[in-house]
Amino acid sequence: MMPEEIVFCKGGGCTAKLGAGVLERILSRLPKPEKKDENLLIGFESSDDAAVYRISEDTAIVQTLDFFPPMVEDPYIFGQIAAANALSDIYAMGGDVRTALNIVCFPEKMDLNILGKIMQGGSEKVIEAGGTLVGGHSIADADVKYGLSVMGTIHPDRIFPNDGAQEGDVLLLTKPLGVGIVCTANRMGEASQEAMDMAVRSMTTLNKYASEIIRKYDVHGCTDVTGFGFLGHLKEMLAKGLSAEIDSIRIPHIPESLAYADGFFLTAAAQRNRNHVGDLVEFCGVPFAVEELLFDPQTSGGLLVSMPKEDAQQALAEIAALGLPCGIVGKVMKKETQKIVVL
Template sequence: MSEIVFCKSGGCTAKLGAGLLSRVLEKLPKGPKDEKLLVGFDSHDDAAVYQVSEDLAIVQTLDFFPPMVKDPYTFGKIAATNALSDIYAMGGEVKTALNIVCFPESYSLNILGEILRGGSEKVIEAGGTLAGGHSIADSDVKYGLSVTGLVNPKKIWKNVGAKPGDALVLTKGLGTGIICAADRVGEASAESMDAAILSMTTLNREASLCARQYEIHACTDVTGFGFLGHLHEMMGGETACRIFWKDIPVLGDALTYAEEFLITGGGQKNRNYVGDHVCFDGIPFGAEEVLFDPQTAGGLLFALPREQAERLVGDLTCTFPLAAIVGEVTEKSGPEITVLRESGPEYHPMIGRGCSVNHR
């Protein structure tokens, strides 16, 4: 089987556009309200949360997609990392996972074995247990996980709740969709692909554990709707924000590829979804595309008090060297999201506790 057949337009670039999905979901019938369902699909959050006792709630999520890289084992690791991330974005701990597999019967089972091996290794790294799964014959490869985690219902992170004056901290660089798109046409450098793969296979577990020491007002993971799409949901129609382009971490040569129009259809869906809420102040086209780019297994985006954000970045940089304060939350007035060309106020991340914090 050729690499081109295996690796099409995959990862989170394959997701339905947020605007289309919202129109479908809002028409679904709603049954009686269950007071123990703390977070459901109506909130556009990262996972569902169901309370089972005063201090315990279940976090449920699932995610699967087609391959975005050529190696089946690496694809399995990326898909699992992406699915597990929703638990961490809610402040939870991974407990169990179930495989979701779509696979052509004409393909070698060795390929499937490598995909599942990569996924299983990431579940183990997350401290979870792979407990089973479901597979169907399909015309194309798709893989992911259904994941169950646990969280204290009093300590759930939702993707809304950011407060004016908060700083916005992003833990990973942007550009995975653009780099993988460039790779599919043979234009991505090995260095850029290595950077993208390292990012997409790095669990958000350590970032989540580290951030629990801080006053997190809102959190989301940056995936298929791109940085700006998830930021729009974080504002929740209640606040606005300023983003400082020069502080945004970008992976490899993603900006160069974007300027050469090596971009994704998913990025254009994101532009259509959230573009009317964004004001770009002197930002070049390539930078806009990076901010709209669908991310696979992207980083966590936190909103928290500015003085705490500086310490958080200092703590994160050992495991997440690209972690940075990328913006600030403001009162709702004018454009919801303003992207400025310059850097934000200077800060000193090394005042954090650094690598001395051990969460394992």
């Protein structure tokens, strides 16, 4: 009998996330404590990127975790991407990384050198973040999964909530969209080396650097764009009575991703994102490929920041120097009904 074949990369990253609609229904039914802990500054009610718990007048803990299956064939690069993605939630809150714990699912029949490469890539990103890897947990599983549980710190008065956008703000995106589409095309053997190189560079770049830049300015709201796509995460940023207008021409993206979208290298996760927020979006003469780009689930995507225009323009110049496509992509407006207009 031939041994069972174990495939390393079946398609993963943030495309593996459960749909936002499913999660909303489940979370809404969870029991809540009779009395809210006054030190819990941010929980899961606002679908924010991480929990924040105050431990003193000038210090709060930021807590998050993230893990998923591989989206690339190279175990070392996968480890880097998975770690950068998990660390990103701390930076989306405006915090600094302190410690991290490995989360590992790995088949017993697979070469342990592969696991070593994954964990090496992850460990190096934790060190780059200025944090310390302090342990973790592993289980035997049919498929590979890897990620981190991360603890960071932040001043309680300097938190970047995801839903703090204000009328008149502009929206700044710090990384290109399209990594989900490019990785899908790559699994089919259709992605160019240039497109895949840009996708990997984007996914392995820590949001630490963009976060440190925007902290010098007046930030009203911030999130990182991951599995729910640009439009799904933008929806979470818009509080009641707010809307957004997006200039599709200004959306930073991996150039080849639009051609791949036109070639229908799409994901089920993108369709779930469309089903969840599509009714809130009005596309005005926008090509199909651009629609898909905005629904595309991102792995280790950039920060989406709501801030005053003058601050955004100064921050953009600094973020552009990091070397990845970025841009001011839209503005926040006041409307009776929440609506995202894409021009």
